Amino acid sequence: MAFLLIVIFVFSIFFAAVLVESRRAIAGKLFTLQQNPSSVTFKLLAVEGDFDSWHMHSARHLIQNLTLYSNWQNTSGYNVYIHLLSLENYTGTEFERYWRGLPTKANIKNEIVNFLNQTFSGENPAYTIRVFYYIGHTTTQPISNGLRYGIQAALQAQGYSPIWDDELDALLHPSTGPLSNSNSTIVILDSCYSGGYIQNLTDPGTVVLTAACPTQKANGWLNVSTQCLMPGSWGWFTGHMNACYSNQTSFGPLGIIGAIRNETDYDNNGWGTANEIFRFAYRTTVRYSLGQYQITKTESKPTSVQRPQRGYGVAGGAIPLVQYNSSASFPGIPRPLQTPVKDVESKFSKTEALPTAKPAWPIFGQNPAHHGFSEGIGPAVNTLTWSYDLRFRATSSPATSLEGIAFAANEEGRLYALDVRNGEYIWDIELNATVFASPAFSDGIVYAGTLMGGNPSG
CATH class of the missing domain: 3.40.50 (Rossmann fold)
Known part of the structure; x- marks a missing residue:
């Protein structure tokens, strides 16, 4: 038992060191320190x-x-x-x-x-x-x-x-x-x-x-x-x-x-x-x-x-x-x-009291550096506007486009497109494997990674 604990402890240190080095490697790609x-x-x-x-x-x-x-x-x-x-x-x-x-x-x-x-x-x-x-x-x-x-x-x-x-x-x-x-x-x-x-x-x-x-x-x-x-x-x-x-x-x-x-x-x-x-x-x-x-x-x-x-x-x-x-x-x-x-063109009218759509959130963390914030104006009150039943547990955050579409995936392996204004269903597609990571959206294409890879159907 003691040997097992030592092995686990050593592995934990090694894993932590690898994680730190991985983060340093990522930082090195983004910054010249x-x-x-x-x-x-x-x-x-x-x-x-x-x-x-x-x-x-x-x-x-x-x-x-x-x-x-x-x-x-x-x-x-x-x-x-x-x-x-x-x-x-x-x-x-x-x-x-x-x-x-x-x-x-x-x-x-x-x-x-x-x-x-x-x-x-x-x-x-x-x-x-x-x-x-x-x-x-x-x-x-x-x-x-x-x-x-x-x-x-x-x-x-x-x-x-x-x-x-x-x-x-x-x-x-x-x-x-x-x-x-x-x-x-x-x-x-x-x-x-x-x-x-x-x-x-x-x-x-x-x-x-x-x-x-x-x-x-x-x-x-x-x-x-x-x-x-x-x-x-x-x-x-x-x-x-x-x-x-x-x-x-x-x-x-x-x-x-x-x-x-x-x-x-x-x-x-x-x-x-x-x-x-x-x-x-x-x-x-x-x-x-x-x-x-x-x-x-x-x-x-x-x-x-x-x-x-x-x-x-x-x-x-x-x-x-x-x-x-x-x-x-x-x-x-x-x-x-x-x-x-x-960000060249505004998607908002000049006279509306509040924006009806929010700036895009195309990938996890909003941008390649994953800073996790938006320049959009938040709601004045914290009331639930709408919800949608994905029929299975979802562990990833959605992505949104400037056109007002939210893309959300569940662990069953189904990707949904929803209207961000009212939560109405637009389409869905079966990906044939579990999705844990957040979808990404760019130039009209939605990207979603699964645990198994493979070809989607539907």
Whole structure:
């Protein structure tokens, strides 16, 4: 008996060791681990467009909030470089060290090439996290197969010159230089129609966060009360200082800045990543546009639902951005996806009070990194909407498509397709063997693994 216990104990240790090594192997496929801060560089190029330069100063506020945290401070051991383009002249202010001039087309292009694509002393391009942030106007231009989208670079206070999405893509993803093989670029576009950039800009290694769908304006701060210091019509996805906030002095609880100030860290590793920050900003932006937030009694109500969108060129969009816990180890550079995930089109109407469908949950854990969260808005009350009898025990979670179909399998080996809105039966198929794992859905095909393999019938 004692010998048996020893054998079981030794086997348990061996199994645990194998499990740990397996997890490390999986992590190694998703991340290039790097624990030495001196090898990691954070770069931010922040651009304030015309109106934002004069009123909102959202880029300036983003810098203020990022530099509250250790990885954006030159004293933390990480390499930090920040440049700011704005029509505001920051000479003689605390932002003078960041300001590099006006947001002209030439200056924006030069900063992307000479700043984001330049290697500084001690910088290892493989461990550089680059952030390009733009807030301002977007212009559109009809083309044969749709629209082109361009950030409007200010030539002067009254003039604009667009940098089109394909032009911006070529700047951010050149064929040569450090950016050509970058594993970690975050593009944040807080402007109308910004979802239209996702198709071109979401490359392997690049995460794109946008304020709205390709067909939507980015309705931000809508309060026109004279109590507000800075009334305006955008900046909400970022969040900014405004006297209309309840405490009158600090940044509001919403948007990207709200995510940073709330230290949004869903996996509790001491860091805020691009996907975690987007998750928070998405929820608060949609809820505000639905009228579920009201900062003041005089606040104007939005007339449509604003839905931020994103494109992930790394597993789960998990590029580290903010180190909330100064003692937390650097989580690593996520490896690029060969096929980026692009959330280009919204499946929701602009006027509905709440979404009638939720974002897709195509595989176990929602995404290849199995982070297990959705950017969708949850129900207001926890009441059962519907149920469906699968006629046999089910041990796996379902998958759902953007079209509103849930795919669920039971241990008997039968796969069902159900309408997520009401639970109505659509079809089922016999797989001839037990199914323990969750189904997966991609490009109109459902994938289900069985214990025996074989050919389905039915």
